[in-house]
Amino acid sequence: MGRGRKVIETPIVERIMAKVVKTPGGCHQWEYTTNHGGYGVISWNRKQYYVHRLIAEHAYGWKIDGLTIDHLCRNRTCVRREHLAVVPNEVNSWRRNNKAFQDMMNAHLAELHALELAAEEDSNGGNK
Ligand SMILES: [Zn+2]
Numbered sequence: 001m002g003r004g005r006k007v008i009e010t011p012i013v014e015r016i017m018a019k020v021v022k023t024p025g026g027c028h029q030w031e032y033t034t035n036h037g038g039y040g041v042i043s044w045n046r047k048q049y050y051v052h053r054l055i056a057e058h059a060y061g062w063k064i065d066g067l068t069i070d071h072l073c074r075n076r077t078c079v080r081r082e083h084l085a086v087v088p089n090e091v092n093s094w095r096r097n098n099k100a101f102q103d104m105m106n107a108h109l110a111e112l113h114a115l116e117l118a119a120e121e122d123s124n125g126g127n128k
Contacts, residue, residue: 023075026109027075027078031077056084059084064086067087
């Protein structure tokens, strides 16, 4: 995967984003097809791709071959760019097995989301 696709294809990203639901926790959750592992997948050019991988590849310009994508929120169907960390496989499995890291990351994401909600409220208030 990756080689030969030099053009960033916005339509596939739009197709994905049209099928996500924003959760109260701040995830952009893919609500359609998932594979056996519980990850979101989409058919594109007659092949199946991980939706979170396409989003990350789009964000980083396809230059993530050989790296894995760590869902910081542990929500396997989340495609939110800010929740996807591109890391070597060892880092991904270390994090997955490290409860302290996960607790820290959950707290961090919850805090970010609270700030986001507060900012949204402010801007809504300003439009009135
Ligand atoms: Zn998420």
